[in-house]
Amino acid sequence: MPVIFDNPAGFWALLGIPTILLIHTLQARSRKTKTSTLFLLDRLAPESRGGWQWERLRSSLPLWLQMLAVLALTWIIVEPRWVRPDASQQIVVVLDSSLSMEASLSETRAKLPARLEKLKAYAMRTEWTLLESNLRMPTVYRGDRLEELSEKLNTWSPSTGEHDYGPALQLATSLVRGAGVVIFVTDHAMEVPDGAAVLSFADRMDNTGFVGSIVDESERGTTWNALVRNHGASARSLEWRMRVDERESPPQPLQLAAGETKMIGGVLPLGAGRATVLLTPDVFALDDQLPLVKPVEKTVRIGLEVEGPERETLEKIFRGISNVKQVGQPSESDLRVMRRIPTPPAPPSEPDSGVSASGATAPTPASVSSVGVIASDKPAIIFPSPGAIGEKLQGWVVVDKNPLVANTSWDGLICQESAGFNLMDEDTVLVWRDNTPLVFLRQEAPRPALPVLLFNFDVTKTNAARLPAFVILIRRYIESCRTILPEPFALNADTQQRIPIAYEAAKGELSLKVGTAKAPVSAAEASVFRAPSRPGFFQVLQGDSVLLEGAAQFADAREADLSALAPADTLSMRERSIAHASSAPDPYRAFWLVLLLALPLGAWAAGRTRD
Amino acid sequence: MNDIRQASRAASAVFRLPLRDTVWRGLHGQFAGQGAGSSLDFQDHRPYFPGDDPRHINWQAFARTGNYTMKLYRQEVSPRIDLLLDVSASMTFDPAKANRFYELAMFCTESALRLGAAVRVHTLDDTDIKLISTEALLAGRWKPEAAKSKNSGLSKGALLLAKVPLRHGSLRVLISDLLFPSEAEGLRFLAAGQGRGIVFAPWCAEEAHPQWDGNHQFEDVEKGIMERRRVTSSLLRRYTEAYVRHFETWREAARRHGVRLARINASGDFSKTLRAEALPVGAVELCQ
Numbered sequence: 001m002p003v004i005f006d007n008p009a010g011f012w013a014l015l016g017i018p019t020i021l022l023i024h025t026l027q028a029r030s031r032k033t034k035t036s037t038l039f040l041l042d043r044l045a046p047e048s049r050g051g052w053q054w055e056r057l058r059s060s061l062p063l064w065l066q067m068l069a070v071l072a073l074t075w076i077i078v079e080p081r082w083v084r085p086d087a088s089q090q091i092v093v094v095l096d097s098s099l100s101m102e103a104s105l106s107e108t109r110a111k112l113p114a115r116l117e118k119l120k121a122y123a124m125r126t127e128w129t130l131l132e133s134n135l136r137m138p139t140v141y142r143g144d145r146l147e148e149l150s151e152k153l154n155t156w157s158p159s160t161g162e163h164d165y166g167p168a169l170q171l172a173t174s175l176v177r178g179a180g181v182v183i184f185v186t187d188h189a190m191e192v193p194d195g196a197a198v199l200s201f202a203d204r205m206d207n208t209g210f211v212g213s214i215v216d217e218s219e220r221g222t223t224w225n226a227l228v229r230n231h232g233a234s235a236r237s238l239e240w241r242m243r244v245d246e247r248e249s250p251p252q253p254l255q256l257a258a259g260e261t262k263m264i265g266g267v268l269p270l271g272a273g274r275a276t277v278l279l280t281p282d283v284f285a286l287d288d289q290l291p292l293v294k295p296v297e298k299t300v301r302i303g304l305e306v307e308g309p310e311r312e313t314l315e316k317i318f319r320g321i322s323n324v325k326q327v328g329q330p331s332e333s334d335l336r337v338m339r340r341i342p343t344p345p346a347p348p349s350e351p352d353s354g355v356s357a358s359g360a361t362a363p364t365p366a367s368v369s370s371v372g373v374i375a376s377d378k379p380a381i382i383f384p385s386p387g388a389i390g391e392k393l394q395g396w397v398v399v400d401k402n403p404l405v406a407n408t409s410w411d412g413l414i415c416q417e418s419a420g421f422n423l424m425d426e427d428t429v430l431v432w433r434d435n436t437p438l439v440f441l442r443q444e445a446p447r448p449a450l451p452v453l454l455f456n457f458d459v460t461k462t463n464a465a466r467l468p469a470f471v472i473l474i475r476r477y478i479e480s481c482r483t484i485l486p487e488p489f490a491l492n493a494d495t496q497q498r499i500p501i502a503y504e505a506a507k508g509e510l511s512l513k514v515g516t517a518k519a520p521v522s523a524a525e526a527s528v529f530r531a532p533s534r535p536g537f538f539q540v541l542q543g544d545s546v547l548l549e550g551a552a553q554f555a556d557a558r559e560a561d562l563s564a565l566a567p568a569d570t571l572s573m574r575e576r577s578i579a580h581a582s583s584a585p586d587p588y589r590a591f592w593l594v595l596l597l598a599l600p601l602g603a604w605a606a607g608r609t610r611d
Numbered sequence: 612m613n614d615i616r617q618a619s620r621a622a623s624a625v626f627r628l629p630l631r632d633t634v635w636r637g638l639h640g641q642f643a644g645q646g647a648g649s650s651l652d653f654q655d656h657r658p659y660f661p662g663d664d665p666r667h668i669n670w671q672a673f674a675r676t677g678n679y680t681m682k683l684y685r686q687e688v689s690p691r692i693d694l695l696l697d698v699s700a701s702m703t704f705d706p707a708k709a710n711r712f713y714e715l716a717m718f719c720t721e722s723a724l725r726l727g728a729a730v731r732v733h734t735l736d737d738t739d740i741k742l743i744s745t746e747a748l749l750a751g752r753w754k755p756e757a758a759k760s761k762n763s764g765l766s767k768g769a770l771l772l773a774k775v776p777l778r779h780g781s782l783r784v785l786i787s788d789l790l791f792p793s794e795a796e797g798l799r800f801l802a803a804g805q806g807r808g809i810v811f812a813p814w815c816a817e818e819a820h821p822q823w824d825g826n827h828q829f830e831d832v833e834k835g836i837m838e839r840r841r842v843t844s845s846l847l848r849r850y851t852e853a854y855v856r857h858f859e860t861w862r863e864a865a866r867r868h869g870v871r872l873a874r875i876n877a878s879g880d881f882s883k884t885l886r887a888e889a890l891p892v893g894a895v896e897l898c899q
Contacts, residue, residue, distance in 0.1 A: 031825070031826070031827055031828065032827075032828050032830060033823065033827045033828065033829050033830065034704055034829075034830050034832050035817075035818075035821075035829050035830070035831065035832065036700075036701030036704060036705075036788065036790050036818060036831075036832050036833070037790055037818050037850075037854065038829055038831040038836070038838060039790075039791065040850055040853045040854055040857060041829065041838075041840060041846075041850060042838075043853055044849050044850060044853065
């Protein structure tokens, strides 16, 4: 039956054995011996006299009794416990997925298995589970072999920015079911729920790295600028250089005081589609490189089908948006902007049965919908045709949480009652004025990739053109429209950044290429596609054609700031209760205590007899 | 003390001091003297002189020769025995050795008195000599008391053998452990004045084969001097060799001066020890 020790520090008591041996060897107190032949000894050449003298260790009863007493004392102090034969435990290790763990990963890999090995001794059978705090990642290991867990740990690396650990710890606690412990392995001291312990093998480090970048087109070409921050507490001198293909620029010196942020920049060489800016390496490698691609944006073709002051307003807005192009033919457009006469609800009709167009607009493939507005296979922004104006609309403005209008203020909109579109049950109202829906989205068959954006007031009769929320809404809608265009593009993204991939399924399967590795991307994965978790270049291919040319950049200043790293160990405090749950105390403790008392007395008595 | 007395009496019933092989001077007794006496042992003839005892005239010779001739017979005397007891502390520091010392002293006294010898008992050490009575010795009323040595050396000095008033022609029996720096030539005093010497030297295993090991603070039993020594196996071996050499020197001196030296083991039965260690060297003889 395995034995565990509640107080391993008690083994220091074994130092008593060498101490006893030393005392017996030194023999500081000589034995008194009466003799009648001292004159014979005096005749012999003296070898050593007086003082502290080494002596050959002699076996004696007091010596053995004293050593046995030390052993008994040690045995009592270390508080042995015997592991029950049926004892089993569940140990769930939750690894902090934060990328800052990268800095202390080698320490964690080296020390964690040893700590877990110690826990293994507390039960006859241990079920191990290795999770990440990022629950989107699969379970790293589950089984009863600590060696396999260590191997998995050696291949694991963190992949997430700052996130909430709570759900992972709750899941881990539910897995333990009382018999075992949850260990959260992180890189800083923190509080965790009861039943969990924190282990951190990290310590404060100084780190310098990129915290952000921007790539722009200018008359000089493709320019880039990047922010470099010294997160450490001391000044640092380093160098940066640019690598294009296999060529590198001369290193540029860079001085950063403690906590200082500086901007560096340059121009991508002509013809270069991608480049990497490199900093002098340090303990945290993720932010020491900045991959850059020359951004290529999708062009949104807009069919502007309105006239008059409204057209001028919209054209002015479109001019402020990059890569927007007006086309004359609606069929060539990706987004239609038009005016429609509001009509009362009518019975459903065929989707492509047409619609009554306003006088100014040209005939289009658009058709009259069931609600009398439009059914289009393309995104559209629709304004009502001018009509009679009523009273000024009063009341509270309520803005929906839709991303198109999030964080915008419509309180300043001044508009009057006018003939508008009827609200349908399926419509999503973005902005209300009292009970009047001012802006809403409508999804009609044939279902376009983006709902139609409807303005339920006459823009020309309001101050909307001067209202930032209106302009922002138009821009956001156009950007949403750009996102769903199945066209090639190139961008610089943060690691793990969500990137919508629009593609035509008929043209082939998608795949992700990072370096030379290529992995298929399913349709489901494409809908939630994210940039790789490690900095570097990547491509999304459809067949052999490149759909996305990307550069994943690590620029998370929170994760790169390693000044808050600190060692932590609350597992030690819990080890006692873990051990007690699966073991029983030594039943012979009383016997050892009696022996402990008897042995010194015996040694004393034996010593007296000897003297 | 009773045990000691019984052991010495038992031994004296079997053994006695060797007086037979020597011609003794002394009072009338049972041992052959140097002169003519009235014993039955014929010694010589000589012409008659007036005043001679007419009972010793050899009448048969007068019948043959017509001259008076006297028959001379061996004189029978009682020997003199001087018993010398070494009362230095080394004789009694070990209980077994002390017992053996008392046993030897009583045995010698008992044996001498049985033989009708004129016994004188002297105690001596390196500073003093005393005469004690045999009665006190035999009654167990005597205890050796060594005078504090005036010797400033690390060990006791030689016994004052030269100053003991030994009687002319006496048997000198010395009981001493001989544990003092070798003054073996002192044995010549035992043989001086036509005397004969016997030395009983009791010894104990603690002296001959000590179990010393490690650091010891030795206390000299004679002077109380303390001396710290570390005893290694090498030192112990050299000590044992020196101990053997010491007594070889005494034996050599004893041979040279005709003194019989018997080393008597302090352990074991007294009679058996005498048979084993004293009888072979002639320090005792069997009673007839």
